[in-house]
Structure formats: C-alpha cells, structure tokens
Amino acid sequence: MAYAGPVLLKRIPDDPAQRKLYRYADYIATGGYASLKKVLAMQPEDVIKLVVDSGLRGRGGAGFPCGTKWTFLPKDLFPRYLAVNFDESEPGTFKDRYLIDHDPHILLEGIAIAAFANKISTSYIYIRGEYHHEAKLLEAALAEAYEHGIFGQKHPGTDIVGHCYVHRGAGAYICGEETGLLESLEGKRGWPRIKPPFPAVAGAFAKPTIINNVETLACLPAIVEHGAAWFKAMGTPSSSGPKLFGVSGHVNKPGVFEEELGIKMSTLIEKYAGGVKGGKYRAAIPGGVSMGVLGTDQYDAELDFDIGRKYNVLGLGTAGVIVMNDKTDLVGMLRNIVRFFAHESCGQCTPCREGTAWMHKILNRIVDGFGQPHDFDMLAELCLTMGAMPGTTICGLADGANWAVKTFLQKFPEDFKSRLKSRQVQGVAVSGAGVA
Amino acid sequence: MAWIVEDRLKTYQPTRSEPYLTAKIKDEISQKYFPRYPNKRAALLPLFHLIMHEYGYIAPQAIDEAAEFLQLTPSQVQDAVTFYEEFRLEKTGRYVVNVCRSISCELCGHQQVLEKMREIFGIEPGETTADDKITLLEVECLGACEQAPCALVNEDLHGHIKPAEFCSQLQQLPAAPGHSTTDVR
Ligand SMILES: Cc1cc2nc3c(=O)[nH]c(=O)nc-3n(C[C@H](O)[C@H](O)[C@H](O)COP(=O)(O)O)c2cc1C
Ligand code: SF4
Ligand code: FES
Secondary structure: OOOOOOOOOOOOOOOHHHOOOOOHHHHHHOOOOHHHHHHHOOOHHHHHHHHHHHOOEOOOOOOOEHHHHHHOOOOOOOOOEEEEEEOOOOOOOOHHHHHHHHOHHHHHHHHHHHHHHOOOOEEEEEEOOOOHHHHHHHHHHHHHHHHOOOOOEEOOOOOOEEEEEEEEOOOOHHHHOHHHHHHHHOOOOOOOOOOOOOOOOOOHHHOOEEEEEHHHHHOHHHHHHHOHHHHHOOEEOOEEOEEEEEEEEOEOOOEEEEEEOOEEHHHHHHHHOOOEOOOOEEEEEOOOHHHOOEOHHHOOOEEOOOHHHHHOOOOOOOOEEEEEEOOOOHHHHHHHHHHHHHHHOOOOOHHHHHHHHHHHHHHHHHHOOOOOOOHHHHHHHHHHHOOOOOOOOOOOHHHHHHHHHHHHHHHOHHHHHHHHHHHHHHOOOOOOOOOO | OOOOOOOOOOOOOOOOOOOOOOHHHHHHHHHHHHHHOOOOHHHHHHHHHHHHHHHOOOOHHHHHHHHHHHOOOHHHHHHHHOOOOOOOOOOOOOEEEEEEOOHHHHHOOHHHHHHHHHHHHOOOOOOEOOOOOEEEEEEOOOOOHHHOOOEEEOOEEEOOOOHHHHHHHHHHOOOOOOOOOOOOO
C-alpha cells in the first residue's frame, strides 16, 4: 500500500473551480509525452514486459491482465489495430468522461505507447455517441498530437505509421462489449460475435486487434515513468495500481475519485463522497449495474478485482459505485436495472432477449402490486438460464442482468417477498394482471 | 431497443429531387473518413452522424443514397441504421430533450423532471409539443451520473437539473422552425 496521491487525476484538482482543460502545451509543461519519448527508445518487447510486470488489469469491466492480452497477438500478422473502448454506457459509470474532459492527452499518450509496443498501425477511439463534447475535445487534442508528430509518424525501427482516429457510436450500450464494438466500427449493427476467433487473432476488419479501456491506457504513461514495481506497490497483490472510482446516487458529493485498489467502500463514501445522503446506508452497487448489489452488512467491502468471490457479486466492474439509502425502494431500483438490460439486449440470443424482457414484466407487476407468490422463484430460475457463464448466450450482457437480479433477491429477499404477500392478504393478486 | 424493428413497410416513401447527401457531406466523408478505414462500409456511422447533424432525422431516401455512396445494398444500410437509437427515422421537434432514466438519475429525482415537463409543456416521453419545438425522450445512462438528474438537449449536457429552472430555460430557447444541433444556453 504505497499510494501517495493522484496518478491519473494528477492534472485535475479536487476543487472544481481550479479544474481546466489541459491542452498540448499544458500537458508538455507538466511532464506529458516524456514517457512516450522514453518508450520510443526501447524495444517493443520490453515495453510489453514492463506492462506485464506492472500487473495492470483492464479497467473496462472484466479486469483481464493488460500485458497478457497484448501477448495474444499472433507474431507475424499485420496490420494490427487498437480499439480504444470509450463507450462507457454502464449505468453508474462516468470516470472515463471525467478524465477526458480535463486531460485528453493522457489517453493519447497511452495509445501511442500501446501502439508502439504492439506494432499497431491504426488506433480507433470508439466513443459513445452521446459524448458530443468529449468527441470534439479528442478531435482537437488529436489535431495537436498530429501537429507535434505524436501520430502520423513511423514507429522507430519499422515501416509502420501510427494513426489515431475518433469513431463515434450512436446510442447502443452493447457496443461497449468488445466484439459488438468491432462490428459497430465496421459500419454494422453492434451484434457481439461468437468467439473464437478472438479479437487478438481476427478482430477489426478481420485483422489482429487489441481492445482496451480508456483508463487502462491512461495508466501507461505513469507505468513507463515510474516503473512496474512502483505500480505494483499500490493496491493489493492481485489488483495493482491506482483506480478511478465514480460515486453517485445517495451521497452528498458525487464525483470521480482516485484511490488505490482495495480501498474500503465506506472510506470512499465518507472520506471522498461526503457521506450518505437522505438517510443511512442500505445497499450499493460496486461497479456499474451489471455487478449485482452489496448488502447492508457489506458497507466496508474492499474494492479490488477479487471483490466478486469475497462478497458474492460479479466483480468490480467499472468501479462505478451507486449508493442507496434506507429509504430506497430496492424493488423499484431492480426494476430500473432490469429495464435497462431488457432495453439494451441486442436480441441475438433468445435467453437474453426473452429472459430480460420477462424479468422486466415480472418486476413491473411486483412494483405495481400485482406480484404473485411464485414470482420470486421464477425470477431466481430465470437467472440460472441466461448468461455466457451458464453458456446460453454470446456475451456478458445477460450475465449482468442475472447477477443484478440474483444478488438483490439473495441479499434483500424480504423487500420482494413482503410485496408479494401483502397483496395476497388483500386478495388482489390476479393471475396475469398488471403484466405490462 | 435494438432488436425491435419498427414497422417501416410503408407503401409510400416520399422522395425529393434534391439529394440528401449533398456534395459537402460526400466531400467530407471522402476526404476525411474514407482514408481512416480499410473499406467504405466503416464510414457508415460517420456518414449518418453527418446526416443527422444536417437534417435532424434520416429520410428513407437518404438510406438509398447512402447505400449507393458506400457501395452497399439499401438493406445493409437499413440493417445498421435501425440498430442505433441516435439515428432517428422520424422527424422530431427542434430541441430533443433526452432525460436520463437510469438508476442514479432515478435515485436523484428524474421523475420530477418528467413531471415538470408534463406540467409545463403538456408532453409525455415520446411526444413533441404542438409547435414542434420540443421532443421529450427518456434515454438510458448518459455517463454523467454525478450530475444526476441530467438530460442531453440536442448535443448539450444539462446536469444537476432543477426541474422548474430547466423548463424555463427550455421555454426561452428560440422556437424558429427547423432543427438545430447547437444549443443556445
Ligand atoms: C455488455 C458489455 C458492455 C461493456 N461495456 C464496456 C464499456 O462501455 N467500456 C469498456 O471499456 N468496456 C466495456 N465492456 C468490457 C469490454 O468487453 C472489454 O472487456 C474491455 O473494453 C477490455 O478493455 P480492458 O481490458 O482495458 O478493460 C463491456 C462488456 C460487456 C459484456
Ligand atoms: S447475450 Fe444478449 S446482448 Fe449479448 S449477444 Fe446475446 S442477446 Fe446480444
Ligand atoms: S444514471 Fe443518469 S447519467 Fe448515469
């Protein structure tokens, strides 16, 4: 535990009044692009080794080791692409946007480092369509970067010219899933692909492709500057480094905060986010709605990539913490989450398309007071049938839905059961009624 | 909703002699976007963003023209375009108010925003005011949950919304017909 202050947010002060956009000149003046310069004098393999040694794990949701992913690229297949995942559509997640709003060049430097290390010719920043402002910021930052030879030049010792472009999505959560993203990049509907082949072998335009999250790439300049050991000294043994945490919902000071991995959720809420608002802590979602919910007794959960096994959630996800106080209607919140998945399912896999829609219908009738006694079990059963982990769907969207539902049912069963019973007593539950 | 294909089997599709893909749009795609990708198809999203920016919606004829321009079949283009919620196939009001309805915004009072919109403008999500000024839509998380409740008005994000203030801001926007992509705040 050797976290000594902001790494990713070092150019973004806590005080909103002092925050500003760092343009190229400001970035350079604060040590920017020095790491890239250092990297360009190294061997690409050594850069990959550095990232492997740092223990950097992907910040996009899955937590896959970044350096290991890079080593999956086949040796002699070119051209290679980098797809930067800036789709950021998971409810509760806004960390990448916050970073780019102030410090776009930290991402561009990370991209340039990854492109050199992996001999990549073209990098596409896939940014969600709703981020109009950020797309413009990145376009402007890229123009500056091209002007100063960060892109548009040959990687030293090769004939590969490194380019980088912004590619805007158009309002579809599923385009954040890595293969859905690739389809969308190719000008098609964002339907996730069946794997294998994996993107590292046949990704964008059927060429080897690396997909990394914005924050993952933004860690690279600091790793190069300070070394792998420095990075590994932060966080926990299996989850190294600093991390951006977004905190929203019932807190007094919602926002993006940087800490090392392994920090307690209670610390994050109290020290950084101003404490719980409007009541006492009751529940929280640790990392975007796909990860499930933490119970009332899990307020002190240590937020690292191993959180899943320890606290019965899917994982750390995007580390977008959504806090709910003790006056919250948790059944209503689960309905909100499930509606999201039903709405965003791409529809290719029947268990996901139909399952999320049925979960939504059942939760609608529970919220409306028409819940039937067997609805609880029916929801639990639906969870078992859908997901890439039960092996019935192509991508992880269905797992997100099923973890959200099952953890709410497991950790707050009475909230649901009482809603079913109370109506029974009054004799109002009518089969089929209230199904929206 | 990605997998529900709305009924587009209309017998009559209005056409016009003036193309939707103006020389300006085609030039921008040819010069700026085609060189970025190994094939023309990949310029489909950028192309339709330009069309949306120019017209505020996508006319059926624009899909045919885009297919020819990108060397695809109209059905390939239709297939892609209908997947994306931001690509609208119907005309909207001049200002599209996209109110976020996902969890953090629901926790922080997105219902009050909708209620105020109903009270002041008499519209529900999915509806447009009679003067074609404002279309109200509910959307999923806008990636600005720390500013909940929030909404995207055309291309501008409005955060920490106070419903009454927000509605009076909308009332003050110029009501001239046609669509606008840049906001006057
Ligand atoms: C349904 C779904 C949505 C996803 N959305 C995003 C997203 O918006 N941004 C992101 O970086 N990763 C997202 N991911 C994770 C990506 O598939 C992928 O794991 C990640 O971008 C890899 O980058 P990393 O290794 O740097 O984390 C999503 C995954 C799924 C299953
Ligand atoms: S799991 Fe759902 S979102 Fe993923 S590919 Fe299948 S239908 Fe689409
Ligand atoms: S939930 Fe509304 S912006 Fe994220």
